[in-house]
Amino acid sequence: MDTTQDVIAGVGLADRPRKSRWPARMDFAQSASGLVLALFMWGHMFFVSTILVSKDAMWTVTKFFEGYFVLGASYPGVVSVVVAGVLALIMLHAFLAMRKFPANYRQYRTFLGHRRLMAHEDTTLWWVQVVTGFLLFFMAAVHLYQMMMHPGAIGPYGSADRVWSGRWWPLYLVLLFAVELHGGVGLYRLCVKWGWLEGKDPAASRHRLKVAKWVLTVFFLALGLATLGAYMKIGHEHAARAGERYTPAWVVPNPQEKAP
């Protein structure tokens, strides 16, 4: 045996005489990681949707995150680091959230029966989070790995080629619904879970939060669908020259750099 602690914990007496503080930390960390991810998701959606403004706008946002306007050259590695951080946060959040998933057939059977019988919106929304969360384990991981390994391929043509010629659009279509539903419900649940924005009339506040949650979900789904459609259209038109990078007409090519 290694230590006294191992023996005590090994026979299930770790909580004596003082209960572990880890459940509190995990509960907090689950909410905190979820909050950061949900806010990131909205920010991300705004950045990618700049393609709806123009190719130049999207190119500018991309280059901004690569440090082009600050450092004078593009460093896609910066994006890789951010993506790696997001992936780590997703893994942490998934690990913590999994504690709440039904764990066996009996629990699945019981919960699904309960959900159907109760026909209670917040109970159903939690189930939506379970299903979308499960989907995100895989789809978000695939997307993020690609972004982490090929950050330089993000751009008006690079992204559009990936979506269309690379056949990523089916994944993005499902990912969009999964992430928007999951994050939207998650933010609403965070508010009621911690008593944020409760005000003097919690019932009225909850109603307003739910309305806001649906308005935001519909808005981001519409924005996401329009954005995906725009990338598909550009990708389709650019299919013959897939792989070529976009450079705005106003950019003077930098001899030090191969392709901005």
Add this chain to the structure above:
Amino acid sequence: MADGTAPRKLIFKILRYNPKVPGDRPRLQSYQLEEADGMTLFIALNEIRDKQDGSLAFDFVCRAGICGSCAMMIDGRPGLACRTLTKSLGAEITLAPLPVFELIADLSVDTGKWMRGMSERLETWVHLKEGEVDLRRIEERMDPDLAEEIFELDRCIECGCCVAGCGTARMREDFVGAVGLNKIARFRLDPRDTRSDEDFYELVGDDNGVFGCMSLLGCHDVCPKQLPLQTQIAFLRRKMVSQGMK
């Protein structure tokens, strides 16, 4: 009816099952009844038992929403039979016993056993300082606003609706439910109770306690006493997290 309309023909589909009868199978049995003015489910069930089927088992005591005995699943949601008017429901009404609690028969469940277990586990009584019990001494005055706050939470009748309406309690039988968390919130407010947040953390600071709550708010939405469960659980969570971070 009082408004001149013809009374509705109500169809009650009631889950019948007695676990003590060998070979008995859960089934829905239908009963027809003519609706009357001001008819509650309690009245309807008594009429069915008196005139149609004396074997139907269900509980009631106070008939006024105070004892909590007549809680059952009404069209899929927990509620009190004595407080539910048939006119608030459709013509076809499905009744089933509360889940989680030990089923006695048909609509009758033993909530007492569960509640007692929860109370013993969470020590839901005022903890005075050792040796401080002096029955002759006049009780200390309490601020009326604080007393009101405590009474507000003390309105819980332990009917079990919050437990039956909770997704976590349905999946995880050790979860203390909103009724347990509400009691901790109540004793936490009580200035006579000497327990600190550290002591309360020992009672509800885990996944069977406040951190097990997934905020589905089924408890809050079905509570027949309209207790502020959402607010209380959120408050307790914040307190227990800050205790856990120390």
